[in-house]
Amino acid sequence: MTKKMVKLIFPQELIKEPVTFRMAKQFDVIPNIRRANVTGTVGELILELEGQDERIEEGIEYLTKLGVKVEPIVGDIIE
Amino acid sequence: MGYVKGLRCRECGRGYPKESLYVCEYCFGPLEVDYDYEGIKEKLNKEVIEYRAKNLWRYRELLPLDGEPTVGLESGFTPLIRAVNLEKALGVKELYIKDDSVNHPTLSFKDRVVAVALSKAKEFGFDTVACASTGNLANSVAAQAAIANLKRYIFIPADLELGKIVGTLIFNPILVAVEGNYDQVNRLCSEIAKRHKWAFVNINIRPYYAEGSKTFGYEIAEQLGWKAPRNIIVPCAGGSLITKIWKGLKELQNLELIDRIDTKIYAAQATGCAPIVTGIKENSDIIRPVKPNTIARSLAIGNPADGIYAFRTVKESGGWAEDVSDDEIVEAMKLLAATQGIFTETAGGVTLGVTKKLIEQGRIPKDESILICITGNGLKTQEAVTEKIGKPIKINPNIASFEENIGRERRM
Secondary structure (H helix, E strand, C coil), X not given: CEEEEEEEEEEHXXXXXXXXXXXXXXXXXXXXEEEEEECCCEEEEEEEEEECHHHHHHHHHHHHHHCCEEEECCCCCXX | CCCEEEEEECCCCCEECCCCCCECCCCCCEEEEEECHHHHHHHCCHHHHHHCCCCHHHHHHHCCCCCCCCCCCCCCCCCEEECHHHHHHHCCCEEEEEEHXXXXXXXXXXXXXXXXXXXXXXXXXXXXXXEECCCHHHHHHHHHHHHCCCEEEEEEECCCCHHHHHHHHCCCCEEEEECCCHHHHHHHHHHHHHHCCCEECCCCCHHHHHHCCHHHHHHHHHHCCCCCCCEEEEECCCCHHHHHHHHHHHHHHHCCCCCCCCCXXXXXXXXXXXXXXXXXXXXXXXXXXXXCCCCXXXXXXXXXXCHHHHHHHHHHHCCCEEEECHHHHHHHHHHHHHHHCCCECHHHHHHHHHHHHHHHCCCCCXXXXXXXXXXXXXXXXXXXXXXXXXXXXXXXXXXXXXHHHHHHHHHC
């Protein structure tokens, strides 16, 4: 089992969809929400994902395909 | 002795010991250095600062070391120039340039943050430093780690052209070319940072590293005779510099080293990578990541870690934000060179281009003091302008040819 800190950014059309829950169920990943900020047009969710390494990556891919932006929380590395 | 009390989460305010930590384990917010300002106030005043050597360590009480600095002893205290020719070109009354294109040792403002990061890394007992970068950060980490006798690892994507990394490779780092794209290099570095006891300057040393940027703000105020200008235009990549310049000015005010801050801060980005500017224009405190596509590569961070804090800084100061196209960037680089003799990198073109736009829009009043932050040197990004600055006039080695091609034209 691994843990991964990520930031999810939801476009307006996905705010009303329970995509995080679906991802968690489908890929057997446990999401632990640490911070969230949702406005009328965009949503931001900071969370920890816990699960099998591969399943977490599949879950992230699932979210990305739906239109969620998934960013690791590591600070800016590349310049 | 230093004045660091510990680290504090910028989101939830939870305190942490002064270790190589960078993220709050509860809310995943970034950690920031927490100082004993009462103690600093007793020690630091204008006379003390002015008496010291002209480098960034003249503000050492406000930097996060416990002992004496050991790295970057010549960094900082770069020229602040009254830009008389540029004033005329832009039709403004009082214009200054803070010129970090001549910072020591690698000609960019990154020399400030790396000086602090590596001094702190040595203090923590690290013998190896690292970063993933292809630009100014890589140059500075490689060079200053060489000075400090630290082992140095620089991570880059494997398909990068060699020309881009000469300015790093010359300092003899261990250059790791990762078979993957930027995202994969990023991810790998964060995993390495967890496993190896290395000081990744902008990962596990990040809270200390970022504090170095405050000296850019201190110097602006000191060099203007201990006062802050009315308008400051700052280029934004990750959003840290703009935040720290503002923090620096507020610290000086709290320490009564400057009277008041009547300053508006403006964020400058390239149109091809403007997540912070977009957030400010749309008044959205959620910064949406973008895929960068601009010649201003040193600003091309699509997911700025400090974007939200840059947003808040601009809002709090009453400033604004703007972006410029690649063509406008090149035009501004040429304007700065032709008026003030400063060859800046593309980021400087962004800053000046945005300043020009904001003046034209009336956002920045023409009769107020304006300061432009120039953060890097154009010799590093020559390809951005190579095809856009004309060609030499070829003549034969005789006076007739000279007169034919040049002399006659000039006399007319």
